[in-house]
Amino acid sequence: MKLMASLFLLQACCAAAAGQYKTEIRVALDGSGDFATIQEAIDNAKSFPDERITISIAAGMYKEKVTVHSWNSRLTLKAQAPGQVTISWNDYFDKIKRGPNSTFHTATLLVQGDDFRAINLIIENTAGPVGQAIAVAAEADRCEFENCRMLGNQDTLYADGANSRQRYKDCTIEGTTDFIFGGATALFENCTIHSKSNSYITAASTPQGRPYGFVFLNCKLTAAEGVNAVYLGRPWRSFAKTVFVKCDMGPHIRPEGWHNWNAPERESTVFYAECANTGPGSNTAKRVPWAKLLPDSAADDYSPAHVLKPFPLPEW
Numbered sequence: 001m002k003l004m005a006s007l008f009l010l011q012a013c014c015a016a017a018a019g020q021y022k023t024e025i026r027v028a029l030d031g032s033g034d035f036a037t038i039q040e041a042i043d044n045a046k047s048f049p050d051e052r053i054t055i056s057i058a059a060g061m062y063k064e065k066v067t068v069h070s071w072n073s074r075l076t077l078k079a080q081a082p083g084q085v086t087i088s089w090n091d092y093f094d095k096i097k098r099g100p101n102s103t104f105h106t107a108t109l110l111v112q113g114d115d116f117r118a119i120n121l122i123i124e125n126t127a128g129p130v131g132q133a134i135a136v137a138a139e140a141d142r143c144e145f146e147n148c149r150m151l152g153n154q155d156t157l158y159a160d161g162a163n164s165r166q167r168y169k170d171c172t173i174e175g176t177t178d179f180i181f182g183g184a185t186a187l188f189e190n191c192t193i194h195s196k197s198n199s200y201i202t203a204a205s206t207p208q209g210r211p212y213g214f215v216f217l218n219c220k221l222t223a224a225e226g227v228n229a230v231y232l233g234r235p236w237r238s239f240a241k242t243v244f245v246k247c248d249m250g251p252h253i254r255p256e257g258w259h260n261w262n263a264p265e266r267e268s269t270v271f272y273a274e275c276a277n278t279g280p281g282s283n284t285a286k287r288v289p290w291a292k293l294l295p296d297s298a299a300d301d302y303s304p305a306h307v308l309k310p311f312p313l314p315e316w
Helices: 002-019 039-042 098-106 266-269 295-303
Strands: 023-027 053-057 060-063 066-068 075-079 085-089 108-110 117-119 121-125 136-138 143-146 149-151 158-160 164-167 172-175 180-182 183-188 192-196 198-203 216-218 220-223 231-233 241-245 269-275 293-296
Touching: 023 039, 053 136, 053 164, 117 121, 121 158, 136 143, 143 293, 192 216, 231 241, 231 269, 269 295, 293 295
Parallel strands: 023 053, 053 075, 060 085, 066 108, 075 117, 085 121, 108 136, 117 143, 121 149, 136 158, 143 164, 149 172, 158 180, 164 183, 172 192, 180 198, 183 216, 192 220, 198 231, 216 241, 241 269, 269 293
Antiparallel strands: none
């Protein structure tokens, strides 16, 4: 009996030890943390954890290309305060040279793990105006960015995942052409959307049948000096959905508002709409006839609870 009890206790202890893992990890460039790079910390975090793992990042410029793999679920990357931590890289389409899909290999930060959070980070692609160069590629479900800055030029933020829901709160996103693009259901709440050239803000590729695509709620649309002709969006795919609700639009927004990407057949399949916006760029008198002006009462349909609720998956 004593032997059996001892074996049982040993097995229980081994099981407990196997289940233990660090939920708080610290990264510091000077070597004072658990790891000196963000990627090292991610690679050493437990896969598919039951409890959230937080990687706290000390102040500094982290020049590295970072991937949060699909098995790195429930992971948080956090700086203690805004403006202290920058993740920086400079890949771009022609530099990667991996064929026609090279764009998707350029991201400074690639997120594939569900339930990811980023807090107080600056993520930048410093390649410059050289074509497609992603700063953040988010392909995960229940993915949140709070108080982050995403800096780049063309294709700054790739918000994708046919079945993913993402939230960007109190963030700044800047770029030139199609600098917010992809197929995710994504809510941008209280964000600053800054255009650096006369071009297009969004290029959604919303899957057919989704109730929401890109939703901008209480955002501020700004532009660099001399920028005065920016479209709200154009459809990367036929069923693109993009809606601006209660946003402050600067004078740089073009009177027509939207572009069909030289595919007039998409005018009958996209859903481009505006609701209760303000500012000089919100005048809808000369908007394209295929865009929709929603009544102010429709704003309630674009609350976080509505936009981010689960949606039916497509049939097999």
